[in-house]
Structure formats: structure tokens, C-alpha cells
Amino acid sequence: MSLKAELETWASALEAYDAEDFERALDLFSRIADSSKILTNMGLIYATLGEHEAAVEQFNAATQLDQYLAVAYFQCGVSNFLLGRHDLSLRDFDEALLYLRGNQTINYEQLGLKFKLFSAEVLFNRGLSNIYLGRAEDGLADMQAARAEKATDEHNVIDDAIADAGEGYTVFSIPVGVLYRPSENKLKNAKTKDYMGKAVRTLKFFIHATRLTHNRHSTSNSCPAYRNSSHPAASKRRTPNSAASRGASAPSGLRPM
DSSP states (O other): OOHHHHHHHHHHHHHHHHTTOHHHHHHHHHTTOOSHHHHHHHHHHHHHTTOHHHHHHHHHHHHHHOTTOHHHHHHHHHHHHHTTOHHHHHHHHHHHHHHHTTOSEEEOGGGTBOOEEEHHHHHHHHHHHHHHTTOHHHHHHHHHHHHHTOOSGGGGHHHHHHHTTTTTOOOOOOOTTOOBOOOHHHHHHHHHHHHHHHHHHHHHHHHHHHHHHHHHHHHHTOOOOOOSSSSGGGGSOOOOOOTTTTTOOOOOSOOOO
């Protein structure tokens, strides 16, 4: 599939998603599901539908293509947590924290995902996983670490969760509606490249066809050569000294472009 066709399919899938036609969005994304971004998008849609088993499969596939994609580990952990698989969610949040590489945040907006992954949220989610596994001490230690990393007003809930020992709280997650989206410039560039490609192919064909027509015209209408003599035979036409008369074969048609 060409880049232009892939971007058009991506845009159509997003249009279907925004119209809440999730099945069509998944169908369209599945046709171009050869990148971690698209697989992450599919995981997020399945999560929106509450199909967390399928979501986990997509997030795992995404991290197989890009093992450093912290946001995919993060959201995989969310789905595993909601499935009650707290041992797996703990592992996923460990991986997300690892690939944050000591940073307080990773901003994915430049990559097309309008989302910032905060270490405070990863630590909080890991803390909840520990608490649900019966490791209250480890869980509260994670939450204390999360409190030290708070970066937004939404993170103030961490203080309340610590006071309540995590009881009745759930994990931070990517908001519904947030997916990887191609930039407008990328869409415009793809259209420009496609137009230029067609223009170049058309120009090559025109030049080749023009040369062919010229060669055939020259071969069939070569000016005859005459003897510079007063002999009666001087009025007779000699055989043109053309490439065709020497046995060279004339073009049989257009060569493949």
C-alpha cells in the first residue's frame, strides 16, 4: 500500500472513530496494522469498548514492534488491572516506568498522540497494583513516590488515595477519544508527492512518445539523395542512406516506463 493510501485509510479510520463507528474504525485500522501507533490505536478502541482482553493483545503487539513505547505498556497495564490481573498490570507499569528513563514526563503530542505520560501516574498505578496484590507497604511506598512527582492538579487525588490506603480508587488512564493522528502536514505532503509522481510519469511518457514519433517521421520521410550528374539516371531516386536501410530495426513500441 502506498503512503498516500495508508494515510487516507488512517484518516478514514479516525473519522469513523470520531463518529463512534468503532467497528468500522477497527476494520480500517486492521488494514494498516503494521506499526506500533496503529496497534496502540486499536488497543485504545478495544479498551473504550470494554474489550480489555483484545486491547491487551494489541498493546502487546505494539510493544513487540517498539519495545521502548512506554505509553503502550502503561495502557496495557490499565487493561490488565481492569481485568483483575494485578500481577500482569504490575509488570506492565514496571516496564512503563523503565522506559520513562528517569523522566518526569514524556510528551507524545509531537508523535501524534495528544497525551503526556507522567511518572506520578505510572507510580500511582503500580502502587494500586501492589495494594490489590496484598502488598500494602510496597503499594503505599509507590504512592508516596508518586506524590513527590505530582505535576498537575489532577494528581492531587494521590494525596487522598494515600490517606485512604488506596481503597476505592482506580488507575490513571489515557482519556477516551485520544488516538494517534497523522499531522495535517503529513497528509498534505503525501498528496503533493503523489501528484508530483504522476506528473513525472506523465512527462516521461510524453518525452518518450515525442521522440518515437519524431524517429518514425524521420525514417519514413528522409530526403532522397541525387547524383550530381547530367546523366538521365540523375533523375532517378537513390535508396535513402537511413538507419532502416542499413538493417537497423525501428522501434516496435513504447518501452515500459
